Amino acid sequence: MASARQIHVGGVPIGGGAPVAVQTMTKTETANLQATMDQIRRVAEAGADIVRVAVPREPDVAALRTIVAESPIPVIADIHFNHTLALKALDAGAHCVRINPGNIGGPEKTAEVVARAKALGTPLRIGVNSGSLPKHLRDLEFSDPVEALVRAAVEYVELMERLEFGNFKVSMKSTSVPNTIASNRLLAERIPYPLHLGVTEAGTKWSGSLKSAVGLGTLLADGIGDTIRISLSTFHAEEEVKVAWEILKALKLRERGPVLIACPTCGRLQFDMDSVVAEVERRLEAYDDPIEVSVLGCAVNGIGEARHADFGITGAKDMGMIYSKGEPLKKVPTEQLVDELFKEIDRYYAAGRTVVRDETQAADAREWLAAEEDATAMTPERMAALEAAGAEADGDGAPVSPARLDEDASPVAGRRFTRA
Numbered sequence: 030m031a032s033a034r035q036i037h038v039g040g041v042p043i044g045g046g047a048p049v050a051v052q053t054m055t056k057t058e059t060a061n062l063q064a065t066m067d068q069i070r071r072v073a074e075a076g077a078d079i080v081r082v083a084v085p086r087e088p089d090v091a092a093l094r095t096i097v098a099e100s101p102i103p104v105i106a107d108i109h110f111n112h113t114l115a116l117k118a119l120d121a122g123a124h125c126v127r128i129n130p131g132n133i134g135g136p137e138k139t140a141e142v143v144a145r146a147k148a149l150g151t152p153l154r155i156g157v158n159s160g161s162l163p164k165h166l167r168d169l170e171f172s173d174p175v176e177a178l179v180r181a182a183v184e185y186v187e188l189m190e191r192l193e194f195g196n197f198k199v200s201m202k203s204t205s206v207p208n209t210i211a212s213n214r215l216l217a218e219r220i221p222y223p224l225h226l227g228v229t230e231a232g233t234k235w236s237g238s239l240k241s242a243v244g245l246g247t248l249l250a251d252g253i254g255d256t257i258r259i260s261l262s263t264f265h266a267e268e269e270v271k272v273a274w275e276i277l278k279a280l281k282l283r284e285r286g287p288v289l290i291a292c293p294t295c296g297r298l299q300f301d302m303d304s305v306v307a308e309v310e311r312r313l314e315a316y317d318d319p320i321e322v323s324v325l326g327c328a329v330n331g332i333g334e335a336r337h338a339d340f341g342i343t344g345a346k347d348m349g350m351i352y353s354k355g356e357p358l359k360k361v362p363t364e365q366l367v368d369e370l371f372k373e374i375d376r377y378y379a380a381g382r383t384v385v386r387d388e389t390q391a392a393d394a395r396e397w398l399a400a401e402e403d404a405t406a407m408t409p410e411r412m413a414a415l416e417a418a419g420a421e422a423d424g425d426g427a428p429v430s431p432a433r434l435d436e437d438a439s440p441v442a443g444r445r446f447t448r449a
């Protein structure tokens with residue numbers, strides 16, 4: 030369930046049913062204004078809704094005012110240990126300040142930060158990390174790490190409520206994916222405040238993306254989580270943003286830019302699809318519209334499998350084909366496939382999002398496709414035709430059960446449906 034409460038970080042609503050917000054964190058020394066602003070602009074361009082900057086020293090908090098003024102997206106100041114820096118970050122105009130009540134110096138100092146945030150109308154993020162739980166929960170952490178995390182978060186929430194402060198979101202981070210899932214599920218049942226999700230120290234671009242996709246994806250699919258950050262060991266924060274978007278797009282929670290579909294390839298592949306897919310992905314970055322583009326390694330199964338795609342390509346040794354919504358558009362030499370694909374996409378936009386089809390070229394492509402297709406393969410179209418024919422033979426108009434299909438029609442048919 031989405032959180033009941035909503036807060037605003039700058040102009041970005043968090044929780045209460047708002048779209049899941051994408052966050053990242055700069056990797057630069059915050060005091061290095063030029064480098065920090067360059068990175069903030071890059072992550073904003075990549076689609077970050079909010080950016081967090083580390084504020085561990087005085088020069089960082091001194092730079093914060095300029096960063097807040099110049100940043101195209103709201104800025105969260107990340108503070109550990111030093112409540113004076115948290116107060117200064119609030120005074121510098123940070124759109125939100127992240128503190129961990131477990132390491133900020135006790136309830137009195139937390140109360141001071143809360144009082145200043147309340148006076149300024151600035152939200153806080155209350156962050157709990159598995160590595161910095163309060164002392165009295167250390168034994169519990171050993172026996173039940175999930176309950177220890179949740180209890181720490183609930184205790185901090187109760188502290189906020191005693192201070193009559195409700196303008197905050199909560200994060201609980203663990204390096205363990207199962208613990209991240211279990212603790213956030215429990216916390217979402219216990220508190221109404223927005224949740225920030227992340228798997229901390231997730232790892233490299235490869236392993237960290239996968240861990241985050243599993244951990245955050247599971248929670249988001251349950252409707253838990255109002256803002257996310259993908260933590261990756263890379264200096265390129267925009268990579269974190271791209272992964273976050275792929276997770277949200279895969280779950281159909283948000284749309285941004287094109288969706289690329291590509292077959293996994295197999296022994297039927299006859300052209301260099303690896304570099305074609307990479308090139309298509311790179312060139313699609315220039316488009317904002319959520320069009321679906323598909324790349325099939327061959328036409329063995331026809332192009333019906335990609336019938337939802339707005340545009341797609343499939344290739345053989347020397348020749349390939351461009352299609353739209355499962356219908357051939359034209360055949361082109363393989364080395365021109367990508368260029369021609371993008372010409373068709375641009376033509377579509379120039380015509381006001383209308384596919385422009387030349388019937389002569391389409392007929393040529395259809396002919397090529399018929400020659401390339403495996404005549405014995407059970408394409409979706411052939412399956413449908415067989416079912417329709419079976420129903421007619423039955424005379425009852427009902428779809429024929431798969432077990433009645435003629436296995437001789439295709440050598441792969443037996444692997445495609447379960448026999449009764």
Ligand code: SF4
Nearest residue numbers: 292294295298326327
């Ligand atoms: S589309 Fe062709 S190359 Fe790609 S996985 Fe399917 S059969 Fe293999």
